[in-house]
Amino acid sequence: MSPSRQKDAAKPRSYVFCYYVSGHGYGHATRVVQVASEILSLSRKHILYIISNAPRFIFQGAIDRGAKYRHALIDAGVQQPRAYTVDRKQTIDDLKAFLQNRPEMITREVGWLKEVKADVVLSDAPFLPCAAASAAGIPSSIVSNFTFDAVYNGLCEGDDLDVTIRQLVEQVVEDYKKSDLLIRLPGYIPIPSYNGTQLYPDSSVSIKPVKLLNGCSATIGINHLNGFDFALTKHHGNVIDVPLVVRKSITPRDVFLSSLGIPREIHETHKILMVSFGGQNLVGMKEWGNPLPSGWIAIVCGGDPETLPEKFYKCPREAYIPDLTNAADVVMGKLGYGTCSECIGHEKPFIYVPRPQFIEELGLRRLMEMQGSCVEMQKEHFETGQWKKYILQASCMPGACEDVSKRLSHDGGKVAAKLIEKFLDARVMTIRKSKNISGSVPNNPILI
Structure with missing residues (x-):
């Protein structure tokens, strides 16, 4: 190889990321925005x-x-x-x-x-893109706290429907197994396609690497990235735990509340x-009393807004929800990743109505118990406006893990972005070595 070609081969590459996002709920989208934004902020000017x-x-x-959207x-x-x-x-x-139609x-x-000359597929957390990436000959990574097979x-x-469910899930699991990497977010539940994944221990959040049955797991913080070497690990079976992916407030509290039309003399007192x-569950609330x-x-x-009683205000669809979370004293809703992470990130106590049909809730409830503060409200009490005791109970809670040494950091988006870039560099290096091509992607220090 000529010196000029050797020099070009050693240059850090820009990659094409294809990020597949479930349309089920907004929680997937909000954290994807955070991770995608961090990828696009990397110095190599990747395409996403x-x-x-x-x-x-x-x-x-x-x-x-700079992200490009495709429906x-x-x-x-x-x-x-x-x-x-x-x-x-x-x-x-x-x-x-x-x-x-698969x-x-x-x-x-x-x-x-x-x-589009894709280099990698990221999934949060549809299964079909993992199979498509494998068929296209490129790697894929799941970036999530759960997968839909679970x-x-x-x-x-x-009942009889269980037989159909289990048969269908077999195909779903097989598609997820075609992924090369699981970047596991806090609040996780077991991932069926990755043997050995399990819930947090009962006593505390583990921050030590946990050896899995079919690969390796490491809890990676921003200070661990330089020492993590994908070249020493095999592909499918890599499970890497990252910190919380959290969107943070950007507008001062009083400015945000005034923008909603709430008079200063109200929101200050x-x-x-x-x-x-949202409004779909609040129909008829005018009959509740306050x-x-x-x-x-x-x-x-x-x-x-016409269905809302006195002392209730509507937040417009286009509002940046972390600003609202930051402005609130207590948050009430369902256990979803976006809500939980933003409550923890802004240290807000949380009242939740349980969703027994959602297995994802097990991991998120555990996350809130260990990293934040939460109160369970009976569904019947929510639907009949019996809120007062829950609000008062939650308002006395700290909203964050009181043992500072056990708190997760909130830079999971940045860590995930660097990890995926490092994973692709290791793959390129492996391919070059297998083809006996001189020159490699340098293991550059990662500077934050």
């Missing part, structure tokens, strides 16, 4: 596509940084009549129909991945409850 059936506006933060049906999702219930039969019917969808995605398995109830369920303690107001995400 976001592929999802979720609407474009949810990803605007990453799009503003495509890439997962079956979960059917939810309400924020905390699942239509079990319709969910499984949708999964069955989705899998029947071959055509994989062919479509393989063609597109080759067209969610579908969690819908088994001991009242405590604030953030209701993150569900708030004295001296409180509430801000509702979504919903029709």
Whole structure:
């Protein structure tokens, strides 16, 4: 090889990232925006596509940084009549129909991945993109705290539908197994395609590497990245735990609350409850009487302002939710990753209505118990406006893990971005060595 070609081969590469995002709920999208933005902020000026059936506006933060958005049906999702219930039969019917079209969808995605010259597929957390990446001959990484095979398995109830569920889930697991890496977010549950993954221990969050049955796991912080060598690990089976991926508030509290039309004399003299369920679950609340303690107001995400009683305010769809979380004294909603991480990140106590059909909730509840503060509210009490005792109980909690030594850091997006770049560098180096090509991707120090 000529000296000029050797020099070019040694240059750090820019990569093409294809980030597939489930359209089920906004939690996937909010954390993807954070990770994608960190990837696009890296010095190598990578190219990043976001592929999802979720609407474009949810990803605007990453799009503003240069991400390219493509709308495509890439997962079956979960059917939810309400924020905390699942239509079990319709969910499984949708999964069955989705899998029947799997071959055509994989062919479509393989063609597109080759067209954009993709280097890696990231998944949060559809299964089909992992299979498409494998068919296209490129690596893939799951970036999530759960995968949908566990969610579908969690819908088994001991009846005839269970047989269908287990049969369908077998294909889902096989597709996830085609991934090369699991970047596991806090609040995780067992990942069926990665043997040995398990919940946090009961006593404390483990920050030590845990040896898994089929690979390695390491809890990686920003200070550990230089020492982590993908070249020493095998591919499928790598499980790497990262810190919390958290969106942080950017607007001062009083400025944000005034922008919602809440008079200063109100928001300076009242405590604030953030209701993150949206209006679909608050129909008929005018008949409840006032569900708030004295001296409180509430801000509702979504919903029709005409249905809201006195002391309730609507938060517009385009509002940046971490600003609302930061402005609130207590947050009420469901156990979703975005809500939990932002409550922890802003040290806000959380009231949640349980969702027994969502197995993901097990990991997120554990996360809130260990890293934040939470109170469980009975569904019947939520639906009849019996909120006061829960609000008062939560308002006395600290909102964060009181043992500072056990707190997770909140730079998971930055850590994940660096890890994936390092993973791709190691892969390029391995390929070059296998082809006996001189020159390699340098193991440059990672500077933050």
